Amino acid sequence: MPTRVSKPSQINILRATHLSQFPWLVHGFSTRAGGFSRIYGKNALNLGFTKDDSKAAVERNRTAFLRQLDAKSNDKSKPWPLVTLRQVHSDIVRLVDSPADSPLAGDGMITATPGLLLGIQTADCLPVILVDPKHRAVGVFHAGWRGTVKRIVEKGVGEMRRHFGSRARDLKAAIGPGIHGCCYEVGEELRQRFDSQFAYAAELFLEVEESDPVREKYPMLFLTARAPGHSVLPKKIFLDLVEANRQQLLAVGVPAKSIEASPLCTNCRTELLFSYRAEKGKTGRMMGVVGIRG
Numbered sequence: 022m023p024t025r026v027s028k029p030s031q032i033n034i035l036r037a038t039h040l041s042q043f044p045w046l047v048h049g050f051s052t053r054a055g056g057f058s059r060i061y062g063k064n065a066l067n068l069g070f071t072k073d074d075s076k077a078a079v080e081r082n083r084t085a086f087l088r089q090l091d092a093k094s095n096d097k098s099k100p101w102p103l104v105t106l107r108q109v110h111s112d113i114v115r116l117v118d119s120p121a122d123s124p125l126a127g128d129g130m131i132t133a134t135p136g137l138l139l140g141i142q143t144a145d146c147l148p149v150i151l152v153d154p155k156h157r158a159v160g161v162f163h164a165g166w167r168g169t170v171k172r173i174v175e176k177g178v179g180e181m182r183r184h185f186g187s188r189a190r191d192l193k194a195a196i197g198p199g200i201h202g203c204c205y206e207v208g209e210e211l212r213q214r215f216d217s218q219f220a221y222a223a224e225l226f227l228e229v230e231e232s233d234p235v236r237e238k239y240p241m242l243f244l245t246a247r248a249p250g251h252s253v254l255p256k257k258i259f260l261d262l263v264e265a266n267r268q269q270l271l272a273v274g275v276p277a278k279s280i281e282a283s284p285l286c287t288n289c290r291t292e293l294l295f296s297y298r299a300e301k302g303k304t305g306r307m308m309g310v311v312g313i314r315g
Contacts, residue, residue, distance in 0.1 A: 031055055032066060032089045033293075037195035037281045040152055046159070047092045047101075047138065047312040048150055050197035050283070052293050053305070055089075056082040061295070061305045069142045069306025092138055092312055101312055103138045106130065108163050112171035114180045128168050129177050131160035133185050135315035140308045144297040145287050147199035147262055148309025149174050151181060151192055158185040159311045164199075164266050166207070170214055175269045189274030196282040197309045200298060202227060202261030204288035212258055221268055227259045 032055030040048050056066030058078045066082050067074050087100035102120040106127045113127035118134045130139040131151075139161045141148045146165035151174075153159070160177050162168070174194075181187035215222040263282050270280050287296040295304045 032085060034086075034089055035198065035283065035285075037150070037193075039193055039279070039281050040150070040195055043152070043154060045157060045314045046152060047090055047314060048152075048159075048195070048310065049090055050148060050309045051086055051307045052198075053291075053295055053307070054293070056085065058082060058305060061300075061303075065305055066307075067295070067305030068140075068308040069144075071305060073303060074305065086308070087138065090138070090310065092314075101136050101138045103140050103310070104130065105140045105142065106163075108142060110163075110165055110167035112168060112173045112176050114160070114162070114173070114177050116180070116184055128164075129160060129162040129173055129180075131158065131177065131181050131184060133158040133313070135313040138310050138312040140310045142306040142308055143197070143199060143287075144295040144304050144306050145200040145205075147266055148197040148307075149177075149266060150195045150197070150309060150311045151177055152194075152311070153181060153185060153187040153192055155191045156185045156187055157313055158187055159313060161309055161311050164262070166211060166260065166262065169262060169265050169269070170218055172218075172269060174266050175273050178270070178273045178275065190276060192270075192275050192279060194270050194275055194280045196263055196266055196280070198283045198285040198287055198290075198294050198307070199262060200288045200296065201263060201286035202259050204286055204298070205260045205262060206257055207260045209258065211260065215260075215265070219265075219268070225261050225265050225268075227261070229257045229259065231255055231257060 033052045034049040036049050058065040058067040058074050060073045092101045107124045109126050111128050114129035115127045117130045117132045141161045141163045149162040151160040162173050162177050287294040288299045291299050
């Protein structure tokens with residue numbers, strides 16, 4: 022009796038409006054639905070080889086995703102090779118002109134070679150795509166807080182200039198879905214690390230005083246001997262990672278009108294997106310991809 026092959030639900034690929042105007046460009050940010058994985062919910066499009074999912078399911082997911090992107094070789098029979106990295110939360114940017122036998126370590130890739138798809142995996146960190154329409158060159162970067170502190174997107178702009186002659190004022194940037202300032206609670210130590218690196222660091226953090234209904238109703242219960250008489254509630258600190266990377270792009274000369282950021286927060290929208298934080302580490306991986314048609 023033949024085995025019944027289940028069909029995935031609809032794959033939904035998010036695209037940046039200002040990048041979609043270039044017919045020679047392939048790009049997109051994957052979402053959660055439309056795959057063959059079961060461990061992260063029904064029909065999950067997990068594109069990362071995680072410890073919980075099967076390799077076969079991920080390979081089927083990747084094939085379906087690439088087919089939906091419509092990035093095919095000249096004979097139209099198979100998709101372009103997908104180039105990924107062993108991501109290590111670094112500022113390492115790799116120049117790619119052909120697929121490697123095994124993934125290189127790093128968190129950014131750039132190319133001017135047609136027929137390759139460069140893919141960065143995320144599940145809260147930001148995927149950032151850079152496109153140079155003048156020289157037909159592209160890059161994609163993995164920007165978590167570590168990569169952001171190390172200025173990976175700034176370095177990506179510099180590497181595109183070094184290898185392709187790209188000028189920052191000509192670049193188009195797309196920041197894909199990731200965890201936003203509404204949900205990205207961090208510690209004081211992390212804020213100090215940003216303060217040591219960026220003059221605009223204060224603009225990236227929001228302090229929110231914790232609420233306590235019991236304290237508000239019975240304030241006398243919380244009197245202390247210290248002035249001003251009441252113990253102080255700790256404050257929560259939230260980092261706006263999207264703004265941090267937008268500021269880096271502005272700092273190196275990418276025009277504000279050329280930077281597009283997704284409004285979707287992974288932590289808020291787990292029905293649509295994977296979130297490492299919201300799902301306590303047991304989640305799939307999305308992918309931001311970019312490539313050049315020949």
